[in-house]
Amino acid sequence: MSTFIEAERLSLRYDDVTALDEVSFTLTGGKIYGLLGRNGSGKTSLLSLLAGYRKPSGGTVTVGGRPVFENAEVTGQLCLVRGTGDAAVSGLKVKELLEFAEHLRPSWDAGYARELVDLFELPVDKNAGTLSHGKQSALGIVVGLASRTPVTMFDESYLGLDAPSRYKFYDALLAEAMAHPRTMILSTHLIEEVSALFEEVLILDDGRLVLHDDAEALRASGSAVTGDAEQVDRFVDGMRVLGEKRLGRTKSAMVYGELDADRRARAQAAGLDLGPLALQDLFIHLTEPANAHQGETP
Ligand SMILES: Nc1ncnc2c1ncn2[C@@H]1O[C@H](COP(=O)(O)OP(=O)(O)OP(=O)(O)O)[C@@H](O)[C@H]1O
DSSP: OOOOEEEEEEEEEETTEEEEEEEEEEEOSSSEEEEEEOTTSSHHHHHHHHTTSSOOSEEEEEETTEEOTTOHHHHTTEEEEETTTTGGGTOOBHHHHHHHHHHHOTTOOHHHHHHHHHHTTOOTTSBGGGSOHHHHHHHHHHHHHHHOOSEEEEESTTTTOOHHHHHHHHHHHHHHHHHSOOEEEEEESOHHHHGGGOSEEEEEETTEEEEEEEHHHHHTTEEEEEEEHHHHHHHHTTSEEEEEEEETTEEEEEEESOOOHHHHHHHHHTTOEEEEOOHHHHHHHHHSGGGOSOOSOO
16 A cells, blocks of 8 residues: 555644644655654644544545545554553453454564564563553554554654663664564654654644654754854854753754854864754754744754
């Protein structure tokens, strides 16, 4: 199935709350997409529309050119894992829940599911609803990965996972994306941890899409300038500074825009380090109330 995803002026309202406001984008598919946004920015709302869980209040969303809502041919190819999964309400044992997931997904890989169950040390005979928060998240991740659906979405699936388990998830996701390329969308606000996985990034703010771009291009769209605070201040004077951090006499300033050879030589002469822009800094800058809704560039 083609996983070309197209949203056209997509809106979702809950009574008087506009959760998504005329969001438009095209995802060509076969990549790992990062969906970023602060709490309440509309990430879950957008994923529920992409998964066909809800009907848009306005606009359209299609996968492979076909509308998603109430279209079983399309929704059978999609898997959305929400937060800690839906394990708590199922009343099923872990192994029964996995059998149920297998029954729903023609693309399910049972051998891979067993490997992941071992990786996350899930007790298969335990009632899924009695698992710890983190283990329920891990179960959701197993369902999402082993489903091998052409479009797989993880809505803040790291919730409750401890750091070692989160890194197991990131490693498994990357290995899976390389071995079985498919469209994966991850919503998160733990940006620094996962940003290296993203090939494209979408940032929502207050129900609007404020940025959609290639992750590499974003990292290259600016620089982190680090060194002696006075030298940094002198160097960035007149440039567009997205954010700053200071530790004692050392300062790091995130600047937007390409640095030409002359600027780079000046940085070197002043003993300053130049690194790529961190997606997290761009995210914070774009979603700060003072900077909100200013279009597709920082
Ligand atoms: N069922 C609902 N009824 C009414 N309002 C809702 C409902 N679900 C979400 N909202 C509202 O819609 C807006 C977007 O919420 P959404 O859950 O999509 O954001 P989010 O980016 O996923 O947030 P978070 O990171 O906190 O999970 C918020 O203002 C939220 O309060």
